[in-house]
Amino acid sequence: MTHTHTHTPAPSPWITRFSALIPAGRQVLDLACGQGRHARYLQAQGLQVTGVDRDGAALQSLQSDTAGEWLQADIENGAWPLEGRLFDAVVVTNYLWRPLWPRILASVAPGGLLLYETFAQGNEAYGKPSRPDFLLQPGELLQVCAGWSVIAYESGLLRSPERVVQRIAARRPRGASSLPATPLP
Structure with missing residues (x-):
């Protein structure tokens, strides 16, 4: 068996650090999974991974050598492919499409984890992405996760x-x- 993923970049230290909080055997969604650097890592940790990406070639590479569920979907312009499904953890890195926030949050099961890492305002000084649409505003992830327990x-x-x-x-x-709970009078 040839391993075509030898050039897959290493997983983010943020994801490896906090994925340790996900019990083995649980269901994880890797959204916009690309070449699968996190999907492969999570699967190797004994987790059940579902990956979604619009790049069919990247998903084919994952399918060829990694157990899991790989869904090709254009989540920005097409139907949400995971309607009604809940995951013990949702991982998103280097991806931002604000209209999906409600769907992403709703995909995390009660008690489940959201692990999110992407580019923020100020990145334009270092390269791409540089458009505000693709850069988080200061504190934006904290606002999006308001009411959740921030680890x-x-x-x-x-x-x-x-x-x-x-x-x-x-x-x-x-x-x-x-x-949010109704405040007491």
């Missing part, structure tokens, strides 16, 4: 390669609803 959050400049990112590890509340 860790970082924002700032990373080296080699130089880039500005925001990243969060947050746990969805176990309550029946994701709506």
Whole structure:
């Protein structure tokens, strides 16, 4: 068997650090999974991985040598391919499409984890992406995860390669609803 993924970049240290909180055997969604650097890592940790990407060639490479469910879908322009499905963790890296926030959050099972890392405002000084549409605003991940239990959050400049990112590890509340509780009078 030839391993075509020898050039797959290493997984993000943020993802490897916090994926340790996901019990073995659980269901994980890797959204915009690309070549599968995180899907492969998570699968090797004994997790059941579902990957979604619009790049059919990248998914074919994953299908050829990695157990999991690989869905080709254009999640920005097409139908959401995971309607009604919940995952014990959702991983998103280097991807931002704000209209999907409600879908992404709704895909995390109560008590489940969101591990998100992408480029933030300030990255335009270091290269692409540089359009505001693709860069998180200051504190945006904290706002998106309001009402969730934030395990860790970082924002700032990373080296080699130089880039500005925001990243969060947050746990969805176990309550029946994701709506905030009514404050007491």
